[in-house]
Amino acid sequence: MMLTLSTNDLTHRFRQLDSVYMIASSGHDPGLRSPKQPSSSILVGYTLLAFVGALVTAVLMRMDARILAGEPLWLKPTKFFLSSAIAAGTLEWIIRRSGLGSRRLNTCRSVIAWGFLVEMVIICTQAARGVRSHFNFSTPLDAVLFGIMGTVIIGVVIAFGVAGFTATGTASRWARAERTAVRWGMVVFMAAAFMGNRMVRPTPEQQRQGESEGRSGMRGSHFVGSVEGATRTWPVTGWSRESGDLRVPHFVGMHALQWMLLWALLARWLGVPMEDRRTVRHMTGVGILFGGIWLLTLGQASSGRSLLDPGAFQVGLWVPVGGLVVALVSLVSMVLGRNGKGVAA
Helix, strand or coil, X not given: CHHHHHHHHHHHHHHHHHHHHHHHHCCCCCCECCCCCCCCCHHHHHHHHHHHHHHHHHXXXXXXXXXXXXEECCHHHHHHHHHHHHHHHHHHHHHHHHCCCEHHHHHHHHHHHHHHHHHHHHHHHHHHHCCCCCXXXXXXXXXXXXXXXXXXXXXXXXXXXXXXXXXXXXXCCCCHHHHHHHHHHHHHHHHHHHCHHHHCCCCHHHHHHHHHHCCCCECCCCEECCCCCCCXXXXXXXXXXXXXXXXXXXXXXXXXXXXXXHHHHHHHHHCCCCCXXXXXXXXXXXXXXXXXXXXXXXXXXXXXXXXXXXCHHHHHHHHHHHHHHHHHHHHHHHHHHHHHHHHHC
16 A cells, blocks of 8 residues: 555656646746756845845935935935845745746846846945946046946846746746736836936036037936936935936836736735736736836926926826726726625525
8 A cells, every 4th residue: 555655656746747847848938947946045135135235324324424416425325225125025026926946037036136236336335435326427437337337237127027027927826917917017117227228318418518628527317407406306216396307207117016016916815816817908907007107207207397297298197097096996896796796696
């Protein structure tokens, strides 16, 4: 009897391994490994390190009273530590929730963690020197450091996209509607990340300075329609209250992934069937609405208008926002309709 059970157990395990091999060779996830091989924990390590870095730089902000570009010297490192920690932690959770393990995913994890680390070392180094980390071409060293940051972040964003789409493949444990939500969030995230190239373009003032003096110490700006240091800003965020600010759409798009994930988790918590086609279409609609909000804030900032400046873009923003409210009501109605059918049965 014991021999029979042992043989059946071995057969069952062989079939499990065979199914893993079939998935790996079928094209669903060409980089799939055996589940026995451990996944890299480098993103977990970076996430914890970034949260510690945010605490340290927050303390330094209280101790060091220097002001740079109209804001506390250590505010930018603190914000970047927090932002990168949230991004890295979110992606790591997506990968672990997928149940997949691959060399491709571990490579992406390493690229992202080391890329973020390089970026934060440069930002903190420039803060310690009392100079700006972004758009700074005042000296050859400043220009080289900013160039390194720009090159590294391109690799980080590409690795994010590869990891996100790999972890939400059909072989993952994510339900269809959840996969749709994550992928829409990833698309908006990547679009917002690559729009950073828009900020690096020299402003008209910088172009005139370059023509008159032969070079400009600054190339690029967050602001559209105003000069840095001569515009009122919102506390903490530093966003302009008087002109366009490209950090607004950058922020909206970079956190679309978290919003889409929260929306999918809300749907699951409400008991919405996550494999149903109707739910998949719902997530697609929500993804389009978030993409619309990002595009409208981008258009508003590019036209030189602040976030709360009344105008066509401000009115237009209410359309996707209202659409999200309708989508939320639709989500609840899906649950109520399903429960009503269950009671009737």
